[in-house]
Amino acid sequence: MKAQKGRKSGRGGSGEDALRAQLETQLSALAGLGPRAEPAEITDAVESVMATVEGDLSAVNLKLYAEIEALSRFIAAAKSEIASVRPDEINTEHLPTATDELEAIVGATESATNAILEAMETLEPIGDELGGETGRKIADSVTQVYEACNFQDITGQRITKVVGALKQVEEKVDTLLAAFGEDAAAARRERTAEPKKKQISADDDASLMNGPSAPGDANVSQDDIDALLASFD
Amino acid sequence: MSSVDMNMHILIVDDYKTMLRIIRNLLKQLGFNNVDEASDGSAALQKLRDKKYGLVISDWNMEPMSGLQLLKEVRADSRLNGLPFIMITAESKSENVVAAKQAGVTNYIIKPFNAATLKTKMTASIGQF
Known part of the structure; x- marks a missing residue:
């Protein structure tokens, strides 16, 4: 006291x-x-x-x-x-998917460009053998195709820049997650406890639009499709 | 009458194999068949020191050694410093062109380019062919 x-x-x-x-x-x-x-x-x-x-x-x-x-x-x-918008998903799902898609574009355009170049390399000597006006036209067309194929290099460089920008976004989101770590972790725990159930039905058009399959995904061949369709008969 | 040795060796440098293929094909159309390739500046520098070349056509944006670094190495080497050097690049800002010029570039081509531009710049760099 x-x-x-x-x-x-x-x-x-x-x-x-x-x-x-x-x-x-x-x-x-x-x-x-x-x-x-x-x-x-x-x-x-x-x-x-x-x-x-x-x-x-x-x-x-x-x-x-x-x-x-x-x-x-x-x-x-x-x-x-x-926390409720689940920013951790940006880094764990959205950005990696976007990066994979962009890299797939580069790979696909490179592959297509090489196929075009190979075809032109086959065609070019045929034009030389033909000679005359026809041979000249073929040579000019082949040159134009070579020139047009420049796009692949430019596309690749532009996409590389976009991937770099995505990586910067990823770093910023990491910083955000660190600042709101406990709330984000709680959201993550909640999601893990209740896994998403993707309901797909023939009427749900949006859920069926997944775009081209990414490299590494299980690709379905035309034969697989035919077999699947035939199984309904 | 051509003042250029059409049998000269030309080194093309780019980290995109597709681009190397395109340039090689265009050079073949122009009559140059002795074309070697390198995927970056350091690999190119090694080739330049091992063999005599009449022209270098190089991209800028490569790793680990960029086209600009390659150009500086070439100009700093007493055995290579007179070699014609054409930069083919998507880097189109004026500061890039100025930096390349200050480093001693012979000519500068912006991607995407066409066969006519390539021939014009080559003529300006190595002479009429």
Whole structure:
């Protein structure tokens, strides 16, 4: 009790002395009630003291506390919203898929370009053998095809730039995930606990539009398709 | 009358095999059949030091040694510094062209290019053929 007094004295001020006196008065009144003091009466006494304490705070302080509390609520809501959109999926699913698709484009165009060049390399000497106007026309056309095949190099370079940009996005998302780590982790746990069930029906057009299969995916040949269709007969 | 040795060796440098194939075919159409390939600057530099070439046609954007670095190495080498060097690249910003010129490039072709442009720039670099 002595230490408590000393601590209060340390904070100083006539306001605190008055507060202590008021508390002592109310406790004395409660003591007079003996063991029959009702909880509601004790609560009233504490609320009365708390009201006095709040009265001691300045209006500026109260406003500041309210602003901080509102800010805290806003941050909590933002964290919750960001976690609910599952930003970890961007790095674990969306970006890798996008990168794979882009690399598949480069591979496919390169393969197609080489096939075109091979055909032209076969055609070119035939034009030379033919000679005359026909041979010249073939040679000119072959040259135009060679020139047009420049696109593959340009396409590859542009896509490489896009892949670089995606990697930057990935780094930023990583930073975001680190900042909101616990909420994102909670979202991830929730998703793991409840695996997605992709319902596919013939009427659900959107869910059937997956685009070309990626390299490495199990590709279905025309023979497989024919066999599958035949199995319905 | 051609002032150019049509049997000269030409080194083409690009990290895209398709591009090497296109340039090789265009050079063949122009009458140059002795064409060697390299996939980056360091491989090209080794070839240039091992064999006599009359022209280098190089891409810019390659790793580990870029076309610009290759050009600087060539110009810094007393046995190679007079070699005609054409840069064929998608790098079309003026600062790229200026940097290449300052490094001693003989001519500069922007991708995509056509056969006529290649011939014009080659003529300007090695003479009429």
